[in-house]
């Protein structure tokens with residue numbers, strides 16, 4: 356299927372590894388010109404090479420903390436008028452809710468709620484003027500179902516979801532869509548490090564922890580960044596103009612509900 360977005364411009368935040376990288380590669384394959392972001396230079400270079408190989412275009416690289424004002428300014432300088440914005444960031448580390456102090460609470464809210472909202476505020480008017488905009492937010496399945504120890508992540512992302520539910524309807528007449536993809540368990544560095552931490556703290560093998568997690572997923576496997584990226588590229592496409600304000604769960608059937 357031709358996604359109809361070749362030559363469009365995209366900012367993909369936090370895209371040197373994992374799900375963000377999956378989105379960047381899928382957009383590159385569709386001919387989109389990319390601005391990628393992360394903090395580690397080596398990972399960014401590697402992803403930039405992969406993008407060039409796929410699309411023939413070298414992406415703009417913005418090495419910066421996307422949560423900082425400076426990082427956001429650098430992204431917007433590299434790509435002032437994106438047609439597509441993929442909001443992504445690291446998530447707060449797992450922690451018992453009693454132990455999260457005020458500073459950590461505020462950091463989590465800035466990371467997973469304030470930062471995507473600020474970037475949307477910065478780009479949405481030019482999208483409206485051009486009558487084309489696609490905003491995709493990477494949130495989490497924890498917006499729909501709680502995950503123990505990830506309360507701050509769930510709360511901040513649920514706040515973002517609520518904030519954007521109204522905004523999506525406000526900008527819909529101008530062919531600007533805002534959707535979220537909610538990952539369940541995907542095979543990325545983040546999942547690997549969570550499995551490693553749990554195996555250490557519980558003194559069981561990594562294989563045991565991994566198998567316990569897999570047993571909760573009807574599909575019997577973790578998701579891949581490639582399939583996540585394809586969903587993102589579809590939501591960014593010309594064909595998805597009638598999908599807005601939606602929260603698309605990709606979790607291999609783990610969340611049990613009839614509809």
Ligand SMILES: NC(=O)c1ccc[n+]([C@@H]2O[C@H](COP(=O)([O-])OP(=O)(O)OC[C@H]3O[C@@H](n4cnc5c(N)ncnc54)[C@H](OP(=O)(O)O)[C@@H]3O)[C@@H](O)[C@H]2O)c1
Nearest residue numbers: 369371372373374394395420421445446540541543544545
């Ligand atoms: N994987 C899953 O199963 C899953 C499930 C639910 C929710 N999520 C959420 O989805 C998001 C992506 O997860 P992932 O699994 O792809 O993680 P990952 O494999 O750890 O990759 C995270 C990416 O974000 C970049 N990054 C992190 N903090 C950043 C910052 N402050 N500024 C700029 N770039 C930053 C990292 O690069 P640098 O470290 O070099 O900056 C890296 O490219 C996270 O918010 C995560 O909580 C993931």
